[in-house]
Amino acid sequence: MKSDTQLRTDVLAELDWDPAIKTATVGVTAKDGVVTLTGHLGSHAEKYAAERAAQRVKGVKAIAVEINVKLPAGDERTDADIARAVEHALEWSALVPDGKIKPMVEGGWVTLTGEVEWEYQRRAAENAVRTLMGVTGVSNTVKISPKLSASEVEKKLREALTRQAQRESERLQIGVSGSQVTLHGLVHSWAESRAVEKAAWSVPGVTSVANDLIVLD
Known part of the structure; x- marks a missing residue:
């Protein structure tokens, strides 16, 4: 079993290894296998990358994410601009069924609603909008319609x-x-x-x- 110090060191190393993450703005603490990430990052995509990096480390049992998304100056977008970009991203994704998912944007936070047949379609919609400039977070509330007993x-x-x-x-x-x-x-x-x-x-x-x-x- 790794010590808390070793686990923290390994998580920091994994964050540093991932080029999508600015580790200088991410704090890491570890206790009994539970890792807490703190600080702020410049995009929701970067925050998601930090979460996935911590999950890859052996010995991590749970992760608490207390990272805020703070958009750099010049990257701010109005909700109307983000909504249009989200609509286009969903339309252009070959994995997202046409007309099945409805987005709503408030304060840069995107909420996806609707109903699809497969989990991969639900995830594809989230992946399509996560990296858009100006997005501060994504809530994926899309439902899956059951087809089997x-x-x-x-x-x-x-x-x-x-x-x-x-x-x-x-x-x-x-x-x-x-x-x-x-x-x-x-x-x-x-x-x-x-x-x-x-x-x-x-x-x-x-x-x-x-x-x-x-x-x-």
């Missing part, structure tokens, strides 16, 4: 886990209630936890995934 969801999920995360699948307990999936069990790293969760989201009809997996030291 609970038994079909569980069957397809176990098949997906066998293909994508075979080592983890042997130690997992999967609960399915309607189109909602709950994951229990032990994994060896945050990356493995993410892989199992990704496999669950890959099943058509899944509308929510509760990841209760425990990361071993």
